Amino acid sequence: MRWLVGKTTADDYLFAEHASPLELLQNWPNSKYQALGNNSDTFARFIARTIGRDGYALDFEVRGNEFPAYVAYPGYTPTLR
Numbered sequence: 001m002r003w004l005v006g007k008t009t010a011d012d013y014l015f016a017e018h019a020s021p022l023e024l025l026q027n028w029p030n031s032k033y034q035a036l037g038n039n040s041d042t043f044a045r046f047i048a049r050t051i052g053r054d055g056y057a058l059d060f061e062v063r064g065n066e067f068p069a070y071v072a073y074p075g076y077t078p079t080l081r
Helices: 002-011 040-050
Strands: none
Touching: 002 040
């Protein structure tokens, strides 16, 4: 049951990308991997919270954002689907 909740939530992640090769990324630059920003740690915490787990119980070497955050990127407006 938790797997289904996690999978459904992963699809709803704020900056998720579901583009095929050669398609434009819909959530760029917010979906860009950042060492000290939005990254896989941010995503893992997001999923852990949805299934009632502590995202900080995971042992990360690089800490990402607590929650997904919009990226300031000159020339681009963050785009949500």
